[in-house]
Amino acid sequence: MRALVGTRKGTFFIEKQGGRWTPRLAGHAGVGVNFVARDPHTGTLWAALGHGHWGAKLSRSLDDGASWSDASQIKYPAGARYLAPPDPDPNADEESMKKGPTLRDATLLKLWVIAFGGPGQIHVGTIPGGLFSSHDGGEHFELNLALWNHESRGGDLFSGPGSGVTHWFGTPASEGEFAAGIHSISVDPRDPACMLVAVSTAGVLATRDGGKTWRGQNQGMLNDYLPDPAAEWGHDPHFVTHCAAEPEHVWQQNHSGVFYSPDGARTWRKVSRPEQGVHFGFPVAVDEQDGKTAWLVPGKSDMQRTTIDGKLFVARTRDAGESWEDLRNGLPQENAYDVVYRHALANSARCLAFGTTTGNLYLSEDAGDSWLSVASNLPPIYSVRFG
Amino acid sequence: MATVETTKHLHEFLPALRGDPLTVKASTVAEAVREVERIAPGFTYYICDERGCLRTHVNIFVGQERILDRTRLSDPVGDDSRILIMQALSGG
Numbered sequence: 495m496r497a498l499v500g501t502r503k504g505t506f507f508i509e510k511q512g513g514r515w516t517p518r519l520a521g522h523a524g525v526g527v528n529f530v531a532r533d534p535h536t537g538t539l540w541a542a543l544g545h546g547h548w549g550a551k552l553s554r555s556l557d558d559g560a561s562w563s564d565a566s567q568i569k570y571p572a573g574a575r576y577l578a579p580p581d582p583d584p585n586a587d588e589e590s591m592k593k594g595p596t597l598r599d600a601t602l603l604k605l606w607v608i609a610f611g612g613p614g615q616i617h618v619g620t621i622p623g624g625l626f627s628s629h630d631g632g633e634h635f636e637l638n639l640a641l642w643n644h645e646s647r648g649g650d651l652f653s654g655p656g657s658g659v660t661h662w663f664g665t666p667a668s669e670g671e672f673a674a675g676i677h678s679i680s681v682d683p684r685d686p687a688c689m690l691v692a693v694s695t696a697g698v699l700a701t702r703d704g705g706k707t708w709r710g711q712n713q714g715m716l717n718d719y720l721p722d723p724a725a726e727w728g729h730d731p732h733f734v735t736h737c738a739a740e741p742e743h744v745w746q747q748n749h750s751g752v753f754y755s756p757d758g759a760r761t762w763r764k765v766s767r768p769e770q771g772v773h774f775g776f777p778v779a780v781d782e783q784d785g786k787t788a789w790l791v792p793g794k795s796d797m798q799r800t801t802i803d804g805k806l807f808v809a810r811t812r813d814a815g816e817s818w819e820d821l822r823n824g825l826p827q828e829n830a831y832d833v834v835y836r837h838a839l840a841n842s843a844r845c846l847a848f849g850t851t852t853g854n855l856y857l858s859e860d861a862g863d864s865w866l867s868v869a870s871n872l873p874p875i876y877s878v879r880f881g
Numbered sequence: 882m883a884t885v886e887t888t889k890h891l892h893e894f895l896p897a898l899r900g901d902p903l904t905v906k907a908s909t910v911a912e913a914v915r916e917v918e919r920i921a922p923g924f925t926y927y928i929c930d931e932r933g934c935l936r937t938h939v940n941i942f943v944g945q946e947r948i949l950d951r952t953r954l955s956d957p958v959g960d961d962s963r964i965l966i967m968q969a970l971s972g973g
Contacts, residue, residue, distance in 0.1 A: 547936065547938040548927040548939075549926065549936055567926055569926070
């Protein structure tokens with residue numbers, strides 16, 4: 495058992511040796527690592543890097559982390575454009591001030607998440623709003639054009655201005671421009687042609703034909719920052735994932751609460767318990783066998799985005815969000831202001847691990863009942879995955 | 882032939898750049914970058930985005946002068962030019 499940890503300053507492994515979990519730097523020293531994961535089909539390790547100066551790069555290791563090298567690089571094809579709100583311009587004339595979104599050329603701002611489908615299938619979510627897929631084990635990646643040209647973001651912008659209307663807004667997680675991003679890719683293990691992606695700030699979209707067509711999957715979603723709380727688009731999922739053995743059970747930690755779907759994201763219901771602090775946060779993890787069991791690391795409201803009252807806890811449900819337990823044993827209960835990012839909570843069997851922006855890494859071997867502090871001085875942690 | 886020197890930071894990711902300065906036959910910065918790409922495949926995507934524009938936090942100097950054209954890298958290069966490619970100091 496090993497946890498792969500992406501941080502602002504490198505890739506770390508957390509390994510159990512002699513009965514003790516121990517961290518070590520495993521590559522990319524000094525480089526931002528947004529996500530690290532292991533391809534279950536090949537054992538290749540993949541890392542999504544964000545170099546401060548040199549842009550976003552995909553890195554891989556064919557020798558289990560002993561060495562890393564640049565992989566085939568992800569690039570937006572010529573002509574890929576997206577609609578973005580115009581920048582405020584005090585010198586603009588009256589006519590141009592009434593203009594709607596403007597077309598921007600897409601260049602890669604961020605590699606955000608990596609997911610694996612069937613053998614040879616690797617998917618990468620990017621900012622601005624791209625899903626890049628490889629069907630040859632990562633030798634080549636192509637932008638999914640059906641999703642890029644989706645009507646919800648203005649249609650085909652390669653060949654013209656499209657509809658001029660986009661329902662995909664931006665995320666401050668983008669590095670540079672304020673653009674939408676894909677941070678969740680959930681591949682149905684029974685049929686890898688069925689996938690969900692989640693977009694900040696648009697919502698969830700699904701394909702059931704291997705990415706040829708996509709449709710919104712936001713029925714039952716509620717937001718608390720738009721004039722219409724039940725709008726079809728404009729939702730802000732923070733992370734979406736499903737149960738491995740029961741993929742119809744889908745979970746969503748959203749800006750506006752916690753949502754659960756019993757039917758593969760066709761419908762959602764809000765299962766927040768604000769009175770217990772279960773509402774705002776970024777990550778969610780689902781038990782591999784039981785789709786009604788899930789874990790969150792709640793934070794205090796979108797206005798503060800810290801722990802609640804300086805106490806760090808994990809929330810667990812075993813009944814699809816009908817009730818929640820606080821799990822605090824082994825977690826700091828005073829002066830803790832850790833924030834846990836969307837990819838920084840993971841589970842495998844009864845093991846759970848999460849990393850925080852303050853460089854702490856906590857691990858549980860009993861499904862969250864008790865926690866160990868495994869590292870406390872790592873760089874800010876962006877992702878944790880077992881593999 | 883112009884010479885190209887790159888920050889050692891890049892040598893970490895592109896070992897083929899070690900031992901520079903490289904000598905290249907080029908009349909513009911863009912041509913010089915293409916020549917370096919031949920020596921160190923992948924180099925261009927480190928300093929430019931996929932549209933060929935110089936990344937925000939990268940600087941190129943020809944002699945003592947910072948290049949003007951960050952979009953097409955059309956600044957002229959002479960036979961005895963010294964081209965320096967480095968990470969921009971972005972404040973801190």
